[in-house]
Amino acid sequence: MLLPFFEWCESTVIASTIQNSLWLFPVIEAVHLLxxxxxxxxxxxxxxxxxxxxxxxxxxxxxxxxxxPWLIGAVTVMIVTGVSLFLSEAIKCYYNQAFWVKITTLPLALSFTFLVRDRVARADSKVAYINAATGVTSVVLWFIVAAAGRWIGYS
Amino acid sequence: MLESFYVWPLLESIHVLAIALFVGTAIMMDLRLVGCAFRRVPASAFTGRLLPWTRAGFVVSLVTGLLVFYSNPLRYYHNVFFRIKVLALILAGLNVWLFHSRIHRRVSQWDLDPVPPRAARVAGMVSIFAWALVVVTGRMIAYNWFDCDLQPQPGFVNWAAGCVVEVGGG
Structure with missing residues (x-):
């Protein structure tokens, strides 16, 4: 059902520009890593x-x-470079399990960070287990996003 | 063992995630040293409380990195990006040593300065540059553009990669 969308993604100008370049994908990938x-x-x-x-x-x-500000800057760099990388190999991603793990966990990690964790942090609560649970959840969510992201390249 | 299907990707994934911990926390400290962020946090909080985490990440990425290297030492030895990465690692290491043996010795004099003295700022900037170069060249090792078996290459590429090319061959 979603395949036509992924095919359209790969037919965009950004996708073909990256595909037709030898160094563009590696460079964007390196910035993604930074x-x-x-x-x-x-x-x-x-x-x-x-x-x-x-x-x-x-x-x-x-x-x-x-x-x-650094967090927002980092997320912006990640999304801009990540979307570019995705567009250039959207059909490969469609058939890639790691991609689907990443793309479902990412919105969770983002909304948890900016909706839940941000409020917990602002509240400066003295309840240690709430703070700890928030920190652990954040680490776990982002770990899955990062690990699945790296795994896209292997399958 | 390294030929097995999952071990290599696993090692490399751990390598990357450990770098996110290690370079990530190092960058946070560097931003403080440069005076770009955390101006109200004492610099010694970073070198005292955050540095153990940076070190832990470094050890994990070093061990996994060495294991990946030993899976194919000759290939890495003749890879231009690997060679630049090693140089960048040496630069980063020297910077760490200089910072801790000299600049950080007098941290009590500038601990609370929103913008630390010039020497600390330079160390922070060199650190960001060197570790960024390590990350970028590390990623680029995967590309075989300048490998010895892909000839012809410009003379300086073969020199940089240490390739022995038969003169007038082919």
Whole structure:
């Protein structure tokens, strides 16, 4: 049912430009990886704090506020490069299990981060297990997104 | 063992995820050193409380990286991107050593400065540059554009990759 959409994706100008270039895909992929590092850092900084480790002398809300622009920047880089990579091999992705794992977990991870975790962090709750559960959930969700993303290249 | 179907991709996935932990947390510290972020957080909080996590990520990526390397040492040895990556690793390592042996020794003098002194800012910038180069060239190792068995190549490519090309051959 969705296959025609994926075929359309691969027929876009962005897709064919990337396909017709020897170096464009690797370069976008490398930027995607740099974005992953920035994303990993800005996500983990708050997640570790929520779990009660890392920068524990600062309040959760303080770290959350200060890291937020970098988190949003990283997510933006990831989505722009990720969508470009996807367009160039959309049909391969359609038949790729890892892609479907990633693409279903990603909206969960994003909404959890910006709707749930953000509120928990702002509240600076003293209830350790709520904070810890939030941090662990975030790490697990993003881990699945990243690991499945890497796995797209193997299958 | 490394020839088995899943081990290599697994090792490489762990390698990448460990890099996200290690380079990710390192970048956060670098941004503080450069004065771009966390200006109200003492620099020593990063070098004291966050650095163990950076180190843990580094150890995991080093071990998995070495295992991947030993799966095909000759191929990596003659890969231009691998060679640049090793140089970038040396630069990053020297920067870490310089920072901790000199600049960080006097951290109490600038711990709370929103923008740390020039030496710390430079160390932060060199760190971001070197680790970014490590990540990019590391990803590029997968591409065989400049491999020795793909001739002809420009002379400097063969020199950089250490290829021995038969003169007038073919």
């Amino acid at each position: 974005g992953l590092c920035l994303l990993g850092g800005s996500i983990l900084l708050v997640d570790l704090r929520l779990m009660g480790v890392g920068l524990t002398r600062q309040t959760i809300s303080e770290l959350n506020t200060q890291v937020r």
